[in-house]
Amino acid sequence: MQQTLAKYQYQSGFGNTFESEALKGALPKGQNTPQNCPMGLYAEQLSGNAFTVPRHTQQRSWLYRTRPSVCHTPLVPYSKDTLLVDVNHLNANPNQLRWKPFPIPERSHDFVDGLVTICGSGHPSVRHGVVVHIYTANKDMSTERRSFYNSDGDFLIVPQQGTLDIQTEFGYMEVRSGEICVIQRGICFSVNIPDGPSRGYILEIFGSHFRLPDLGPIGANGLANPRDFLSPVAAYDAEPTTPINPPPTFTKINKFLGKLFSATQNSSPYNVVGYHGNYVPYKYDLALFCAVNSVTYDHLDPSIFTVLTAPTNEPGVAAADFVIFPPRWLVQENTFRPPYYHRNCMSEFMGLIRGVYEAKKEGFLPGGGSLHSCMTPHGPDTDTFNAAIKAELKPAKIPDVALAFMFESSLIFGISDYANKNFIDDDYWKCWQGLQDNFNKSS
Numbered sequence: 011m012q013q014t015l016a017k018y019q020y021q022s023g024f025g026n027t028f029e030s031e032a033l034k035g036a037l038p039k040g041q042n043t044p045q046n047c048p049m050g051l052y053a054e055q056l057s058g059n060a061f062t063v064p065r066h067t068q069q070r071s072w073l074y075r076t077r078p079s080v081c082h083t084p085l086v087p088y089s090k091d092t093l094l095v096d097v098n099h100l101n102a103n104p105n106q107l108r109w110k111p112f113p114i115p116e117r118s119h120d121f122v123d124g125l126v127t128i129c130g131s132g133h134p135s136v137r138h139g140v141v142v143h144i145y146t147a148n149k150d151m152s153t154e155r156r157s158f159y160n161s162d163g164d165f166l167i168v169p170q171q172g173t174l175d176i177q178t179e180f181g182y183m184e185v186r187s188g189e190i191c192v193i194q195r196g197i198c199f200s201v202n203i204p205d206g207p208s209r210g211y212i213l214e215i216f217g218s219h220f221r222l223p224d225l226g227p228i229g230a231n232g233l234a235n236p237r238d239f240l241s242p243v244a245a246y247d248a249e250p251t252t253p254i255n256p257p258p259t260f261t262k263i264n265k266f267l268g269k270l271f272s273a274t275q276n277s278s279p280y281n282v283v284g285y286h287g288n289y290v291p292y293k294y295d296l297a298l299f300c301a302v303n304s305v306t307y308d309h310l311d312p313s314i315f316t317v318l319t320a321p322t323n324e325p326g327v328a329a330a331d332f333v334i335f336p337p338r339w340l341v342q343e344n345t346f347r348p349p350y351y352h353r354n355c356m357s358e359f360m361g362l363i364r365g366v367y368e369a370k371k372e373g374f375l376p377g378g379g380s381l382h383s384c385m386t387p388h389g390p391d392t393d394t395f396n397a398a399i400k401a402e403l404k405p406a407k408i409p410d411v412a413l414a415f416m417f418e419s420s421l422i423f424g425i426s427d428y429a430n431k432n433f434i435d436d437d438y439w440k441c442w443q444g445l446q447d448n449f450n451k452s453s
């Protein structure tokens with residue numbers, strides 16, 4: 011039966027338990043595993059954590075599909091070269107690091123073949139750690155019937171250039187630059203690039219899942235509001251009515267302990283006619299972020315701009331926070347308004363989606379990145395400092411064209427060979443060398 015609904019349709023609400031049927035009646039009523047599921051579908055549970063975790067952290071979905079995921083050939087090591095590296099192979103480098111925009115290679119490559127590991131810490135085998143990757147692509151995955159799933163952790167994807175058209179087992183998501191999506195461990199997906207060559211950032215987490223930060227005295231509203239998170243409605247690839255002989259080959263690529271494996275199957279992995287549950291991919295438009303900040307004095311910590319957090323077991327300590335520096339009004343009086351100089355026990359990987367970041371007048375470019383590791387000093391460059399101490403403190407808008415973000419982690423990152431050698435801005439350290447000793451010198 012043909013689907014007549016629009017391709018991108020969503021249900022809203024962070025962490026909700028959803029129900030969705032691409033065909034009415036696909037979900038069994040009142041139970042998960044009847045002797046025979048409606049329409050001859052197979053019931054398959056996808057668990058995002060141990061069955062026995064406290065109820066408020068439990069994440070699982072039930073998928074009703076034309077064939078179960080297990081119908082594939084044995085997984086074998088992936089045959090192509092990859093720049094994805096296992097976190098065992100990272101280098102120590104305590105410097106302030108800045109990367110020029112990571113180029114989109116000319117060679118024909120899709121999202122999976124365009125994954126490049128930059129930095130990270132921990133290991134998926136112990137379910138603790140985070141890794142930052144860059145993706146680039148100049149080719150769709152679906153034309154070659156390729157799909158991907160990650161056994162190691164969840165992907166938070168931040169498109170920088172190009173819209174992503176993502177088919178998942180749960181349905182389709184369109185994720186534009188300025189939006190983000192989260193695709194959790196185990197979920198099969200394929201990335202297409204309707205705008206052509208595309209690039210973006212990925213934060214992979216091996217431990218807990220992302221959640222919204224607590225709001226404390228801010229109250230019940232603000233920052234990223236739960237209703238603005240969108241999850242796809244069920245959609246499936248209809249099998250052709252005339253059987254194709256031999257049947258088409260679908261390739262499933264799996265990331266497992268940092269290595270890629272592949273298997274084939276002769277029917278689409280996107281065969282879920284209905285699902286229910288709360289382990290579902292989602293997207294969020296960063297333009298909807300409701301920023302809260304000082305309206306009196308001082309520059310507050312960037313944790314006020316946390317969109318999503320992946321906690322550790324230690325209260326208040328995140329394995330990773332996803333923080334944005336959104337367009338907003340600055341109104342603080344008698345205040346040095348750019349970020350303060352600091353040394354941080356956390357690791358700060360920053361990326362730029364568009365525009366200019368408020369602490370760096372030059373050199374930090376869209377599609378590039380920077381890393382300030384544990385206790386590595388950093389702060390505004392010389393020009394930004396000199397301008398800020400003379401600035402007239404009238405209300406000022408960080409313009410809508412600016413959108414920087416930070417992946418902040420309590421772990422100490424190592425750097426991949428690739429990132430340690432390529433596209434490094436060797437002159438980065440110089441941006442602070444013009445800062446003068448103004449001690450006892452009247453300005």
Ligand SMILES: O=C(O)Cc1cc(O)ccc1O
Pocket residue numbers: 310311312348349350352354358369382388389416
């Ligand atoms: O280093 C950075 O640019 C990120 C950052 C921004 C800010 O406003 C305060 C602290 C901080 O680490």
Ligand SMILES: [Fe+2]
Pocket residue numbers: 352354358382388
């Ligand atoms: Fe910082």
